Amino acid sequence: MRYPLAVGLVALLLASLLTSASASTAATCRDVDAPVTVLGHREVVHGTLCAPVAGATTVQLLVPGSTYNSSYWDFPDGRHSFRAAQNAAGIATFAVDRLGTGRSSRPLAVTLTAFVQADAMHQVVRGLKSGAYGPRFSRVVIGGHSLGAAVAVVEAGTYRDVDGVLLTGMTHRVNPAGVAAAFANFRPANLDPKFGLLHPLGYLTTAPGTRYASFHAPGALAPDVMELEEATKDVFSPTEAADGLGVAVLLPYSLLIDVPVMTAVGSRDAAVCGLLATDCSTSEALHAAEAPYFRGPLRAHVVRGYGHSINLAPDARDYYSAVSSWVLAEVDR
Helix, strand or coil: CCHHHHHHHHHHHHHHHHHHHHHHHCEEEEEEEEEEEECCEEEEEEEEEEEECCCCCEEEEEECCCCCCHHHHCCCCCCCCHHHHHHHCCCEEEEECCCCCCCCCCCCHHHCCHHHHHHHHHHHHHHHHHCCCCCCCCEEEEEEECHHHHHHHHHHHHHCCCCEEEEECCCCCCCHHHHHHHHCCEEEHHHCCCCCCCCCCCCEEECCCCHHHHHCCCCCCCHHHHHHHHHHCCCECHHHHHHHHHHHHCCHHHHHCCCCEEEEEECCCCCCECCCCECCCCHHHHHHHHHHHCCCCEEEEEECCCCCCHHHCCCHHHHHHHHHHHHHHHHCC
């Protein structure tokens, strides 16, 4: 006669455990328009701030690369959310649209440089630490992909206001042929059907149908991912790429960074890996190649067999986990 009671108690216990687990991985997200002043003009950096419901003391400020916006960090296919993985690990995220992209302000393209973008990110870092957008965070990791990684290097090296730096799709030796092949696929954004003739002059985007070759080859071709890639693609200004490449990549500007750094690339990234560029064959090889460019502790991770945009690799979850483990071990302590 006591069995129904025992079953009921077990059910309540399981429900409690499931509720606790769900609560520990859930996050609340909200849109934020962060006011910044660059080159004497008031602009807005738009982003999505997501925090675990249990709270977080550390936030990742996530900056996308050229022709991407904040959706790169929370891709709308339900399978590739770097943002959700970090939130599930107890780390908040603020994925932003670079100036000129997404729902952020669109200054004249020629006025945008990596240093201007870094200035805007510096003001966002201050806002995150002061509680200007709601929660107050004691530690900020600035993370960037590709051009966004160059912006992260400039921001961290110039202002020294962050507690960690995540660099993806960037190394300090580039493959000229791979970079040239990617640039060959760029077109004026106002001539692309997605953006139209009224889009501000000076911005570039990828020609239709070229994103797999530019950012993912020789990784597995996923038609649904490529469809969303085209639907969510964005723009960049050549001037932000010029000093981003010239300062953050080709100069040892990263030696100004004295906080923990993590670098992550695809082993087949044609832009930064190869015989004349960086050895990306293993995490150990990547670490050996990049360590001379940093003063603080460095961790390296290689996504095997994939190209440039590693957030969308089939096995990206392992890389997401490596990043959250690094943050918890090296920054959030």
